[in-house]
Amino acid sequence: AQSVAQPEDQVNVAEGNPLTVKCTYSVSGNPYLFWYVQYPNRGLQFLLKYITGDNLVKGSYGFEAEFNKSQTSFHLKKPSALVSDSALYFCAVRDTGGFKTIFGAGTRLFVKA
Amino acid sequence: DADVTQTPRNRITKTGKRIMLECSQTKGHDRMYWYRQDPGLGLRLIYYSFDVKDINKGEISDGYSVSRQAQAKFSLSLESAIPNQTALYFCATSVGPNNEKLFFGSGTQLSVL
Numbered sequence: 001a002q003s004v005a006q007p008e009d010q011v012n013v014a015e016g017n018p019l020t021v022k023c024t025y026s027v028s029g030n031p032y033l034f035w036y037v038q039y040p041n042r043g044l045q046f047l048l049k050y051i052t053g054d055n056l057v058k059g060s061y062g063f064e065a066e067f068n069k070s071q072t073s074f075h076l077k078k079p080s081a082l083v084s085d086s087a088l089y090f091c092a093v094r095d096t097g098g099f100k101t102i103f104g105a106g107t108r109l110f111v112k113a
Numbered sequence: 114d115a116d117v118t119q120t121p122r123n124r125i126t127k128t129g130k131r132i133m134l135e136c137s138q139t140k141g142h143d144r145m146y147w148y149r150q151d152p153g154l155g156l157r158l159i160y161y162s163f164d165v166k167d168i169n170k171g172e173i174s175d176g177y178s179v180s181r182q183a184q185a186k187f188s189l190s191l192e193s194a195i196p197n198q199t200a201l202y203f204c205a206t207s208v209g210p211n212n213e214k215l216f217f218g219s220g221t222q223l224s225v226l
Contacts, residue, residue: 004155006155009153032213034213034214034215036215036217041219042219042220043117043203043205043217043218043219043220044156044203044205044215044217045217046214046215046216049214090155090156094213099161099163099169100158100161100171101146101158101213101215102158103148103155103156103157104155105153105154105155106153106155
């Protein structure tokens with residue numbers, strides 16, 4: 001069965017510093033991997049996805065994620081954090097033969113000015 | 114206007130009551146989903162539908178039922194609400210099997226007393 005783990009409940013970073021939000025996954029076959037962001041009182045918004053190709057995927061708002069097959073990881077990164085990046089971030093996975101997207105528990109990012 | 118609209122935004126009900134949450138979309142997507150969000154658990158899939166005649170159970174379908182009235186409408190029912198169904202409920206849509214980016218509504222906060 002497919003699963004997603006986000007090992008950190010919360011990540012704190014100072015504005016201007018790089019940020020990383022971690023994600024590992026387990027899936028049979030080749031994975032489709034996603035990151036979504038949730039701002040207060042809003043639904044989830046798509047940030048980026050990895051299907052195939054380059055291991056470094058670029059997405060919205062300056063975010064990027066690196067797919068590492070050997071470590072089964074898909075960490076979200078940004079070179080310089082903004083206060084407005086503070087939100088709840090979800091990693092998600094769907095296997096190529098499946099029909100469902102499974103989400104991690106979420107990581108709350110706090111960016112301090 | 115939002116592409117994926119959920120009604121109501123908030124609902125308080127009592128144990129044992131029947132309640133329906135509604136979702137409509139203007140994106141023209143065939144696939145629709147219901148998720149619930151609980152703190153520390155992320156999003157869990159309740160039901161999903163790939164077209165009007167296709168309904169499938171997700172991870173946590175017990176105590177819930179759904180109806181796909183049209184391509185654009187997918188409703189979730191709690192036949193006899195119980196307190197542990199208190200959660201934030203999200204409807205989502207997607208295009209199809211090779212592009213599983215999900216588009217979410219703003220959510221319905223349900224409280225069962």
